[in-house]
Amino acid sequence: MAQRIPDADVLLALMGAPHTSDMLTSAVRLAQALLERGATVHLWTCGHATGIAKAALGATKPRNLENWAHGYPSTLALAERLLDAFPEQLTWYSCRFCTEERGSVPLADRIKLRPPFKFAEHVAAARTTLFLGVI
């Protein structure tokens, strides 16, 4: 059955890896600011950005040798914090092709896998699309 894409104020299409620049940081800051103002936001991840929310990351990063007792949240935990805080406003999609190609399966349960050839439907569902980074 065809999935209906809900409307959104902004679609943030994240293409780049989370470690090559601060694009992810900027995207999260932007999403947070939009969500705090009541906007509806769709996130779409492609390429290595799909790895942000892969289940294998667990809740925390590996330990810090210089601060052994401190827990540092994984990007998965940060993604879940965002989804927990704005369950009605934020929807997170991930490109099925990229998710499989980059070994990011399985993702967190709340991330919705979508075929890449449906991307245009997501663009059509959003009033504004911001395309961030390159695969």
Added chain:
Amino acid sequence: MADQTERTDREDGPGRRLLVIERAYRGALETQFADVLYLARELNRQLGGVDVLLRGLAVTFAAADTRPAPSVRVGHDTLDTLPSPRDSVRSLLEHGAGVYVDAADLAHFEAGPGWLQPGVRRAGGPDAPGPDWSAYRDVFFV
């Protein structure tokens, strides 16, 4: 293997390594404490001493002023464990690493006296030629 003696470069002989860091802003949310300077501290410990040359935007790692503390709001929480390169440079200096900054790149920030942390050296110009690459055992771009 159990019967092999663990090798370290400290036993192999003298010679420091030079680490050249040219890129800043490498994904703060994912990286947090495990940034390039965390690697530099570990290389300094394992390889018997390193010096660091900061270029490009990475020269800001050596700024003295650590304000504002880097943090970002995520959901209902504030994440305050983002990379803190200025604190990390201070830690590197305390652990015996030499830290140089490229003077030409520093000039983009109009960095006056007191802008750099104590102990950080400017590299560039006739009075401050910077590290002699040929004197190092290795030069690593990290």
